Structure formats: structure tokens, C-alpha cells
Amino acid sequence: VNSIAALQSCLAAEHAALYGYGALGGVLAGVSGGEPDLARARSSYAAHRELREDLTARISGAGALPVAAAAAYDLPFAVRDGRSCRRLARLLEQRAASVYGLAVAATVEEIRAFTAAALRGCALREVAWGADVEPFPAIPEL
């Protein structure tokens, strides 16, 4: 896997994460007492949007065409309330972290530092959404 392919995978994961946050944000906006979760969803969305822009610029800068977002994504389960929204958010962060973990392995130097920082951000957000601190975030096989 070359570094551009790895970054393309990260960008695809960011498109999916943004879609997911858009979906759960819409639900949280209608949940009574859901303001803290909605604020967290907004900051998480902003973090992923920033990563998406960074990845797009990196890929374009290398002369490649950034992978486009799909028109829609299947959510793994229905999000109807605060609890299912938090569960989805944890899953989105977990999946994005896993992709960044693979990108860390496939890259070197500055791009590795960028992907490692992105992995860290996903792990922090996953815990902020209520996940336990795992000894090996982003490595699902461990």
C-alpha cells in the first residue's frame, strides 16, 4: 500500500464518519436534554471535517484525485435516541481509528505523524463518547 492509497482510505473513512455524525446530530437535536451530546457531536463533526479537508489537500497536492463521498451510507443500526447516537459515535470513531492505524503502518515520516495524530484524536473522541480506554485502540484484531 503506498501512502496515497492509505490516505485515500482515510478520506473514505472520513466521508463515512461525517455522514454518520450528520445522521446522529439530526437525531440529537430533537432529544430532550441532549444538548451535551449535541455539542459533542458538533465538535466531533468539526474535527472530522478538518481531517477531511486536510486529507483532500494532501491527496490533491500529490496529483491524485481525492475519493468522493458516497451519496449515502448504510447505518449499522437505527439511531433513535441519545443512547443509540452515542453508540454510533463510538463506532464511527472506532472505525476511523482502525483505518488510520493501517495508514500509520503504510506511511513514513510526516504523513505517519499526521495519521498517528488522527488516530489519537479518534481514540480520545471514542472515550469521550463513553467507551472504555482500550489498551490497543485502532487494532481490532488485538
Added chain:
Amino acid sequence: LVVDAIASEEALGNFGARAAKTHRQLATLLRPVQARGEAHAELLRAALVNVEPSRVRLTTRVPRAEQATRTKLVALISNAEQRRLADCLASESGSLARVFASMSASHAAAGTLMRETSAGPSQ
């Protein structure tokens, strides 16, 4: 790189174990630190091929005061986070870099949670 990382993770795990004995009321905070340090060290030991892990054990004194122990713990975790990130960036092996990045992120999450807990109204 790996040998030093094992010693560092073992030291963190050992601190968690010894501090939990000294400050039993912090056990729920310290046992996961011990477990993570041990899990990290175990995985890294398995990655060593034809190299003996160091027999030198790094130890950090456990403060007698509870708050000082919390402060020390946060500092140790922050140090481990930075060192595993440096190991990630220095690693020639991509798979090892991934493991180090994961460990660093795990320490980052633990440290953040610990700082938030310490700053909480219940403390």
C-alpha cells in the same frame, strides 16, 4: 527501540500495581494502568526476535499522598504517550509503528480521562 519500550511499559504497570497497594482507594484508577502496561509489555515481548528483553527494572517511587500519586500517574502516562509516539515515528517496521501509535493513543485517552476525573467536582 522495543527493549526500551518494554521497560517503559513495565515500569508504568509496576507503578500502577504498587500504587494500588499503597492507595487502595485509588485501586479502580490504578488497576487499569497496571493492566494496560502489562498488556503493552507482553505484546512487545512477543515482537522481539533473537533479542532478550532487558532485565533492568525501572521503578518510580509511589508518593505517600494520594493527590501526589495522581499527579505522578498523570505525568507517567503523559511521558509514556510521548515516548510511544516517538517510537512510532522512529520505527522502521510499519506494523510496529501501528502498534506504537495505538499504545500512544491508549495512554492519551487514559491521561485525558484521568485529568478530567481529577478536575471533577467529586474530587
